[in-house]
Amino acid sequence: MFSVFAYTSIAALTAAVFMPETNMSYKRRLSIIFRRTGFLREYRDLYGNLKQGLPKYLGETTAGNYAEYSYSIPLGNVLSESLEKAIVEAFDVPVKVYAEGGRLYVRFYNENLPENISYAKVPNRGGYVVPIGKSLDGWLFHNFDKTPHMTVAGATRQGKTVFLKNVLTYLSERHGEDIRFYMIDLKGGLEFGRYAKLPQVVEVASDASEAAEVFTKLRQQMNETMAYFRDNGYTNIVNTPIKQRTFIIIDEAAQLTPEPFMDDEEKKLMQYCQWCMAEITRIAGALGWRLIHATQYPTADSLPRAVKQNADAKMAFRLPTELASRVAIDENGAEYLPNPGRGIYRTVDRQIVQVPYLSDEEMAKRLKLTKRSVITWGELGERRDDRVRTNEVPTENDRDIIEFE
Numbered sequence: 387m388f389s390v391f392a393y394t395s396i397a398a399l400t401a402a403v404f405m406p407e408t409n410m411s412y413k414r415r416l417s418i419i420f421r422r423t424g425f426l427r428e429y430r431d432l433y434g435n436l437k438q439g440l441p442k443y444l445g446e447t448t449a450g451n452y453a454e455y456s457y458s459i460p461l462g463n464v465l466s467e468s469l470e471k472a473i474v475e476a477f478d479v480p481v482k483v484y485a486e487g488g489r490l491y492v493r494f495y496n497e498n499l500p501e502n503i504s505y506a507k508v509p510n511r512g513g514y515v516v517p518i519g520k521s522l523d524g525w526l527f528h529n530f531d532k533t534p535h536m537t538v539a540g541a542t543r544q545g546k547t548v549f550l551k552n553v554l555t556y557l558s559e560r561h562g563e564d565i566r567f568y569m570i571d572l573k574g575g576l577e578f579g580r581y582a583k584l585p586q587v588v589e590v591a592s593d594a595s596e597a598a599e600v601f602t603k604l605r606q607q608m609n610e611t612m613a614y615f616r617d618n619g620y621t622n623i624v625n626t627p628i629k630q631r632t633f634i635i636i637d638e639a640a641q642l643t644p645e646p647f648m649d650d651e652e653k654k655l656m657q658y659c660q661w662c663m664a665e666i667t668r669i670a671g672a673l674g675w676r677l678i679h680a681t682q683y684p685t686a687d688s689l690p691r692a693v694k695q696n697a698d699a700k701m702a703f704r705l706p707t708e709l710a711s712r713v714a715i716d717e718n719g720a721e722y723l724p725n726p727g728r729g730i731y732r733t734v735d736r737q738i739v740q741v742p743y744l745s746d747e748e749m750a751k752r753l754k755l756t757k758r759s760v761i762t763w764g765e766l767g768e769r770r771d772d773r774v775r776t777n778e779v780p781t782e783n784d785r786d787i788i789e790f791e
């Protein structure tokens with residue numbers, strides 16, 4: 387099994403210009419790092435004395451955008467987080483360090499990720515997959531049939547909504563009405579309320595009490611589906627002929643966090659919603675439910691432990707602190723991401739990607755949205771009023787979408 391630990395140094399993440407280095411200096415610097423971190427092998431010299439030496443160098447591979455060096459891992463050593471960090475922080479170029487089959491690989495890339503990659507460039511893939519983005523090793527997709535649930539975290543304006551729109555669009559384009567979306571859009575329905583008339587979108591909840599109603603319906607459906615699976619001897623939807631998959635996207639899930647200032651009823655409502663999210667991630671993956679929990683504020687309270695534990699894929703955009711990064715993806719790094727759309731995708735391994743940019747216009751074209759299929763600000767009613775109250779007027783993009791024919 388591929389055991390990958392990929393890092394990109396802070397310097398490389400922020401470097402605007404690629405700094406070429408000679409192969410010689412890469413190897414020499416690696417030797418110094420191996421010595422300083424004690425990543426050494428033991429051997430006996432001609433006189434039988436025990437000595438320490440550098441790990442055995444196995445060779446170099448070059449490909450389109452990288453040069454990679456491999457070494458034998460000295461017995462008794464492991465690829466530790468501190469060794470990886472020592473390596474990646476020492477170079478001005480993006481570096482990936484990983485161990486596989488007793489070997490240590492250090493890959494030096496000769497390019498940086500671009501800051502913008504168009505959604506139009508995303509390759510076509512079958513199955514219940516969505517593009518996560520482009521890494522320096524190529525396109526990366528997330529397969530919801532393999533890993534049903536995902537958490538997404540990122541500070542404001544760092545790319546969560548664009549990512550969720552990628553998910554909605556890519557799946558809808560490929561699976562038509564086999565895909566169902568329940569959008570729990572706790573930004574008052576402002577982002578996803580407009581797509582309520584899409585055939586794939588079953589329901590849009592825009593506050594906690596609407597969310598609770600949706601969760602109650604989903605629980606009923608879950609029980610019915612479970613009974614159906616039992617009757618048919620099914621254990622997991624991926625091994626059945628059933629094509630339908632149900633996505634529950636919760637955007638700004640922190641709005642479902644019980645707070646000390648809330649009255650008991652409100653707290654109970656929030657706790658109920660959090661419990662339902664946990665139940666969905668615990669039980670419903672095998673039944674075809676896929677939950678995406680997105681928040682600006684990943685804390686132990688806003689990201690319930692059960693959801694985090696059962697969501698084996700974690701996506702982080704830039705976060706304000708190392709602590710937030712650790713809550714979101716169990717390690718630091720998200721606090722250094724340099725631009726919107728740059729994310730860390732964490733499963734068993736870790737990849738840095740640039741999420742494809744999908745504009746509202748492009749989304750409208752792809753989903754064949756017309757005036758009739760897009761909810762207007764008038765129809766949004768209350769929600770529009772909320773936006774006016776908060777002085778958030780519709781943007782140019784919003785208007786384009788609504789007027790799109």
Ligand SMILES: Nc1ncnc2c1ncn2[C@@H]1O[C@H](COP(=O)(O)OP(=O)(O)OP(=O)(O)O)[C@@H](O)[C@H]1O
Pocket residue numbers: 501502503540541542543544545546547548549682726727728740741742743744
């Ligand atoms: N993948 C991307 N590629 C390039 N630019 C992006 C990408 N994602 C986001 N951006 C830029 O950042 C802006 C904000 O992105 P987005 O609306 O997704 O943020 P957000 O994280 O959802 O913010 P909030 O939580 O405040 O709603 C976009 O309008 C766009 O200009």
